[in-house]
Amino acid sequence: MAAYFAGDIKSQLEKRRPADDPYRGWLAAIKAYRQILKKQPDMVIQEMEDLIAKEQRAPSKPRRRNYSRSRTKRRMAAIRRTWSGEAQPQTKIEA
Numbered sequence: 001m002a003a004y005f006a007g008d009i010k011s012q013l014e015k016r017r018p019a020d021d022p023y024r025g026w027l028a029a030i031k032a033y034r035q036i037l038k039k040q041p042d043m044v045i046q047e048m049e050d051l052i053a054k055e056q057r058a059p060s061k062p063r064r065r066n067y068s069r070s071r072t073k074r075r076m077a078a079i080r081r082t083w084s085g086e087a088q089p090q091t092k093i094e095a
Contacts, residue, residue, distance in 0.1 A: 003028045030055065
């Protein structure tokens with residue numbers, strides 16, 4: 001359990017946002033389980049073995065780009081330009 005939580009929290013710290021990442025947690029748990037098996041080969045946990053088999057059969061997890069972050073950066077840059085006076089002056093139309 002501790003390895004699972006550590007992997008999940010490490011992922012959140014790397015991404016710098018508090019979003020749950022169970023996939024990284026399970027990868028950390030598998031890594032810890034394999035280290036335990038090196039020291040105690042007779043300690044086999046069937047649920048972990050099943051999880052390892054599923055991980056090996058599954059295609060690699062695709063990485064998705066976070067478009068919301070880049071959109072936020074663009075919006076913040078536009079706001080800074082507006083408030084710092086760098087924005088194009090707006091012409092007033094008089095009728």
